[in-house]
Amino acid sequence: MCETLKTKYQVCEEIGRGRFGTIFRCFHPNASVPYACKVIDKSLLSDSTDRECLENEPKFLSLLSPHPNILQIFDVFENDDFLSIVLELCQPLTLLDRIVSNPFSEQQAASLIKKLLEAVAHCHRLGVAHRDIKPDNILFDSGDNLKLADFGSAEWFGDGRTMTGVVGTPYYVAPEVLLGRDYTEKVDVWSCGVLLYIMLSGIPPFYGDSAAEIFEAVIRANLRFPSRIFRSVSPAAKDLLRKMICRDDSRRFSAEQALRHPWIVSGGETTNLN
Missing domain, CATH: 1.10.510.10 (Transferase(Phosphotransferase) domain 1)
Structure with a gap:
């Protein structure tokens, strides 16, 4: 997990897990609502297609936000090992x-x-x-x-x-x-x-x-x-x-x-x- 993420957000419990990483509930000290933080472990990316998918998510969400019916992105943190994306928190059921x-x-x-x-x-x-x-x-x-x-x-x-x-x-x-x-x-x-x-x-x-x-x-x-x-x-x-x-x-x-x-x-x- 990126250290810069921890300096800006309080990262709390795990609320989900995917193919490449884990989703945590997190809080910003100046906001009253919780966020979701997707933390992606780069070591699990096996090929260029995986890496392209990794890069696409924040790039396209940043372009498309805000829209009332598109998941909103708030922050992106990256180091050599992890990519962390702070998103609006949604219900667990799709x-x-x-x-x-x-x-x-x-x-x-x-x-x-x-x-x-x-x-x-x-x-x-x-x-x-x-x-x-x-x-x-x-x-x-x-x-x-x-x-x-x-x-x-x-x-x-x-x-x-x-x-x-x-x-x-x-x-x-x-x-x-x-x-x-x-x-x-x-x-x-x-x-x-x-x-x-x-x-x-x-x-x-x-x-x-x-x-x-x-x-x-x-x-x-x-x-x-x-x-x-x-x-x-x-x-x-x-x-x-x-x-x-x-x-x-x-x-x-x-x-x-x-x-x-x-x-x-x-x-x-x-x-x-x-």
Whole structure:
């Protein structure tokens, strides 16, 4: 742990542990609220990809903060052995925990996906693609506000520049990523669409018994709405899903377009698309 961190913050108990380090609760003497401090052990970074992820997190969070739906960064400390990042403290349960424990009404799903799309649209306006949107990376602060986190796989785009490289998580990755093509920031919209599908149904739109089978299903992108599960889901919600989980990325909605869809604008109440 960096000694300069200890001179500025009171570091308290461990509250989480990840692949590369540990998260502690910490306090600043001039602040009334606690923070989270992610302490990363550089000796656990095995290759250049790990090191790039390590550098991405504070770099992109500093650019994107503050935004009400993006995890806020406050301080960064680094020495030869550790990188310590002071972040806003969130609840221990992620969106994944909420999906597992409770079904979502259309109104609840619309409220959450709107906040997520607002965060994504903010990233895209600044030329940043997240590239690993999934429920594990969506946190909630003490006021229950959604916070997009973990920018380790983020990448710059813009000025006509596309991105390459297979990054992401099996259920949520866009088909153009798996096909090895150059791709745009719309990979994030695909991931948001998959998240919305899961919130409304409790199941992913593309699945298999292994990562390879999931990837094959994603590449086929045969989007279906099983009547047994989607019987009570409105036509407007399904229309938005088709436009976000669209295999042709030139026809896929942008985050800004998704935010203007009637189902989002009405808070999940719309049934008429005209």
